[in-house]
Amino acid sequence: MADYTLFCAPDTYAMGAHAVLEEVQADYAVHWVHLFENDPDPAFLAASPHCRTPALAGPDGTVFETGAVCLYLAERHPEAGLVIPVGDQRRGAFLQWFHYLATTLQPDVIIQYHPEFYHADPTLQAQLRDSSMQRLRGVFETLNTALADGPYFFGDHPTVPDFVLGMQTLWDVIFPEGDITAYPNIARHRDAICARPSVQRMQDQHRAETARRKR
């Protein structure tokens, strides 16, 4: 039996955790799930109370939330160097970007996909999406500045926030006018993270699962 099982749906937030599993060369299995089911997979529900991906089952029990899963894995596999450690002068910035992605970027990304979570009325949904996109403009400007030295948050070696950001920037619809090139440092970041063999192996698995579901 593998050390970890990732509860995963294709092309979702699970991609960040999945890429970290590949990056740290963990022994893992993927348990593919379907979202928005009335009758969810019991193992998925046990690991993820809202049936959202990602969730992880591992030697210490289960963990859900993208940031928690990614950091948990990074800390269990320190040899991969995905964490800026306590005592390092970059630790505060590491925590800042880690939490910024979860609490400032992610809510507006989710609104771009699912305004119906907040309003039943399509007109209100469109207004919410537009005002959320205005907020995203500021977030992407901030991230573009943060990545000026790049290509990653802390130079040439990626850490956890790079996987969390990189997998979201695969979704063009989260950018104003769907155009990442307005943010050249974010585009460079996406190119760098997507060139990593770990990320390519993760993407291959998501593409294969997407194709399998279309058959």
Ligand SMILES: N[C@@H](CCC(=O)N[C@@H](CS)C(=O)NCC(=O)O)C(=O)O
């Ligand atoms: N805060 C959660 C959000 C995860 C999330 O919303 N995942 C989506 C897929 S991208 C999902 O599972 N949605 C199903 C639902 O909301 O019921 C995290 O970062 O893990």
